[in-house]
Amino acid sequence: xxxxxxxxxxxxxxxxxxxxxxxxxxxxxxxxxxxxxxxxxxxxxxxxxxxxxxxxxxxxxxxxxxxxxxxxxxxxxxxxxxxxxxxxxxxxxxxxxxxxxxxxxxxxxxxxxxxxxxxxxxxxxxxxxxxxxxxxxxxxxxxxxxxxxxxxxx
Numbered sequence: 001x002x003x004x005x006x007x008x009x010x011x012x013x014x015x016x017x018x019x020x021x022x023x024x025x026x027x028x029x030x031x032x033x034x035x036x037x038x039x040x041x042x043x044x045x046x047x048x049x050x051x052x053x054x055x056x057x058x059x060x061x062x063x064x065x066x067x068x069x070x071x072x073x074x075x076x077x078x079x080x081x082x083x084x085x086x087x088x089x090x091x092x093x094x095x096x097x098x099x100x101x102x103x104x105x106x107x108x109x110x111x112x113x114x115x116x117x118x119x120x121x122x123x124x125x126x127x128x129x130x131x132x133x134x135x136x137x138x139x140x141x142x143x144x145x146x147x148x149x150x151x152x153x154x
Contacts, residue, residue, distance in 0.1 A: 012095055016098070017097065018051060019059055019062045021078075022102065024149045025124065026105050028126055028152075031073070031108070032046045033121070035047050036119060045136070048138075049071065063075065063104060067104065068114070073108060075105075076106060082101045083101070084098075084144075101145060
């Protein structure tokens with residue numbers, strides 16, 4: 001007997017899990033990507049970055065893989081700051097994600113857009129001069145990592 005393949009969508013048909021990362025250079029700059037029309041949601045909005053865990057991965061492995069895939073930078077240090085629910089309406093459908101939020105110090109050398117099909121552009125921005133529009137969860141999630149990121153600024 002052959003198993004039927006189900007077409008289930010993360011965060012819609014079942015609770016999705018994601019690692020959200022705020023990459024910073026230790027000098028008050030944050031690495032952001034502008035989400036393309038090919039992304040699941042939040043098209044045209046600037047986002048810190050994130051990705052779904054793969055089966056068998058721990059948070060650290062997911063962070064390093066996703067950061068390398070999206071931005072091609074090396075992780076120096078990670079700090080898990082919170083785990084939270086992201087429950088919202090997207091195009092008339094309820095979505096639910098469990099998000100682990102991380103402040104991640106990275107080496108900015110070699111930065112490039114590793115996912116041009118999902119990210120229109122990337123760039124470093126001072127925390128007090130962020131581009132707009134920002135991801136709908138920005139304020140909520142940045143408030144969780146702000147102290148960790150600004151603690152590096154001398």
